[in-house]
Amino acid sequence: AQSVAQPEDQVNVAEGNPLTVKCTYSVSGNPYLFWYVQYPNRGLQFLLKYITGDNLVKGSYGFEAEFNKSQTSFHLKKPSALVSDSALYFCAVRGGFKTIFGAGTRLFVKA
Amino acid sequence: DVKVTQSSRYLVKRTGEKVFLECVQDMDHENMFWYRQDPGLGLRLIYFSYDVKMKEKGDIPEGYSVSREKKERFSLILESASTNQTSMYLCASTSGEAKNIQYFGAGTRLSVL
Numbered sequence: 505a506q507s508v509a510q511p512e513d514q515v516n517v518a519e520g521n522p523l524t525v526k527c528t529y530s531v532s533g534n535p536y537l538f539w540y541v542q543y544p545n546r547g548l549q550f551l552l553k554y555i556t557g558d559n560l561v562k563g564s565y566g567f568e569a570e571f572n573k574s575q576t577s578f579h580l581k582k583p584s585a586l587v588s589d590s591a592l593y594f595c596a597v598r599g600g601f602k603t604i605f606g607a608g609t610r611l612f613v614k615a
Numbered sequence: 616d617v618k619v620t621q622s623s624r625y626l627v628k629r630t631g632e633k634v635f636l637e638c639v640q641d642m643d644h645e646n647m648f649w650y651r652q653d654p655g656l657g658l659r660l661i662y663f664s665y666d667v668k669m670k671e672k673g674d675i676p677e678g679y680s681v682s683r684e685k686k687e688r689f690s691l692i693l694e695s696a697s698t699n700q701t702s703m704y705l706c707a708s709t710s711g712e713a714k715n716i717q718y719f720g721a722g723t724r725l726s727v728l
Contacts, residue, residue, distance in 0.1 A: 513655070538716065547619070547705055547719030548658075594657060601646060601665055602673070603717060607657040 506531045508597050510606035517585045518614050525580040525609045527595030536598040537578045539569055542608075543591050551593075554578060565589070585613045618642070621706050621720035628727050634693040636723050638706030645710060647689035648717070649673075649681065652703040664689055696727045 507530045517523045529535060536555055540548040552563025559571045569580045578595060590613045595606040622637035640647065646665050650658040650673075660673030662681040670681050678700060682690045689708075693700055703724050707717040 540717075540719075545624075545722070547721045548707075548717075549719070550716040553716060601663055601671070602660060603648075605650075605658040607655055 506597050506599050506602075506604045508595050508604050508606040510593075510595055510609045512609050513607075514610045514612065516612045516614065519587055520584050523582050523585045523589070523611065523613070525593050525595075525611060527578045527580065527606060528576050529578060529595070529597045530576060531597050531599060533599070535578075537569075537571065538596040538598065538603070539563065539567070539578075539580050540594045540596060540605075541591050542594065548594060551580070585611075587613050587615050589613050619706055619708055619718050619720040621704075621723050623723050624721060626723060626725045628693075628696050628725065630697060630727060632693075632696045632727075634696050634725065634727075636691040636693075636704055636706075636725070638689045638691070638708075638720055639687050640689075640706075640708040640718070641687065642708060642710070642718065643686065644708040644718075645686075646708060647683065648707045648709075649679075649689065649691045650705045650707065651675070652705055652722070658705065661691065696725075698727050701725060701727045 509528045538553045539551040542548045554561045554571045562568045592608050594608050596603050619640045648663040649661045664670045664683040680692045705722045706720040709717045
């Protein structure tokens with residue numbers, strides 16, 4: 505069965521510092537991995553995805569994610585956090601029709 | 616610009632009422648989904664549809680039904696609302712391939728009193 509784990513409920517980082525939001529997954533076959541972001545009172549917005557190819561994937565708003573097959577991880581990263589990055593982040597794995605979402609990690613960026 | 620529109624942002628209903636949540640997408644997507652979002656639980660799939668008049672149960676279908684009479688519209692129905700159905704409901708759509716992203720509506724926050 506497919507599953508996604510986001511081990512941190514919340515991540516706190518100072519503006520200008522690098523940030524990492526962690527995600528591990530379990531899937532049979534090749535994974536299709538996604539990151540989505542949710543701002544207050546909004547739906548989810550797509551950030552980036554890994555399908556195949558380079559392990560480092562670049563996405564919207566300066567975010568990137570590193571696919572690590574041996575560790576079954578897909579951590580979200582950004583070199584320099586902004587206060588406006590504060591939001592709820594979801595990791596997801598897709599197989600067939602269904603997408604499995606993690607529980608979400610709330611990111612707080614302090615000025 | 617792609618768009619998924621949910622008919623209501625906020626709804627307040629009474630226990631036992633029949634509730635309709637509407638979702639419309641303008642991208643000609645085959646697949647549409649209804650999720651509920653609760654703190655600490657992430658998104659849980661209620662129902663999905665891969666074609667007109669086709670529907671499949673997700674992980675938590677109990678107490679819900681759906682209707683898809685037209686490709687662009689996917690409705691979620693709470694037959695008899697209960698307080699444990701108070702939640703944020705999100706609609707999403709995507710085209711056929713698994714590698715494609717999902718587009719989400721803004722959500723409907725439903726309170727059942």
